[in-house]
Amino acid sequence: MQHGENIRVAPPGEGEAVAKVEGRYLYCVADSGEKVSLGPIGINGQEVYAVPYEDVCAVVHDCPAEPYQSTDAEVIKGWVIAHQRVVDKAWEKWGTVLPLGFDTIIREQGGSGPQQNVENWLAADYQTIKRKLEAVRGKAEYGVQVFWEPQVIARSIAQMSREISSLEEEIKSKPRGLAYMYRQKLENAVKREMEAKADQCFRDFYSRIKKHVCDLKLEKTKRADDDRQMIMNLSCLVDGDKSTHLGEELEGIGQMEGFSVRFTGPWPPYSFVSA
């Protein structure tokens, strides 16, 4: 925040020239010491190029040392897509990358230019960068989300559970007031059974998926935009040729009644470069 305040650029139209602080927007670190340009493929068509140090490089574009900010969702989406396009390009070209999150900008400081600071950073973090590159070499990230249809699951639970079917029977013979109380009881019983079922499914799917991945991260489940409910949200780091095995396992899960699976990727290893 403090930095941001110091480097506000004068609004356009103001006559005074304000010295802009220079920066470098970072897309990713790649497994190559090649000094090369990737062309005007960056955010807002910026010229993207590699800043090498030894046998690694940072993929950057030149910009003022200010964050990209907007309240317009469409604008941000465009930037994020451009960010990803550059990371993809580098990934395709060099095979192994450490993607950075959106809006990471290195600035000039104390007489040291932004380019120099990028190189200094690569030099200072060289060992860590090499270790992380090795950890993701030949691997890709996949998103796995498992959903169930609560109605379908609840129905099959009701058929299976003796407690629930006897409650359903009893309701029929009860007067209205009592029936209401029974219905509450029934709902609670169904909820309990649903949670137990979710537990069991989660553990089962987790161990089935884990067999096919090098690493996995449990993400928060999200609200689905239909009747389904997400019961599992994973980011998986998968060895190049193992994704077919994972796909087959997920196919099996998706074929169970009331269940479906979203399988996305391959993504650059966004979820596996932070530690």
Next chain:
Amino acid sequence: MEPTRDSHATLVDLLDRVLDKGLVLYADIVVSVAGIPLIGVNLRAALAGMETMLKYGVMQDWDERIRAWEREKRGEKAVSMVSGDGDGPVDATAFAG
């Protein structure tokens, strides 16, 4: 089944990754962007249905619980690996840290 990266169908997955994840740099040469989480939040608010919430409160508790269970399990695994008790060639904790 085949994974998809269709740009429309997986925009949310892309945003989740690019806005919230990736290599993080802690250094005073980095333009400190207090705006990063804000951008994420603003964007999510702008896109309906992207809230990281569950439909039923009761399942929300369950979600917390099951994730706590997983964290615990990962911890146990790390210990059991030390004693040579891993259950396979690949392990979720092998690359952690």
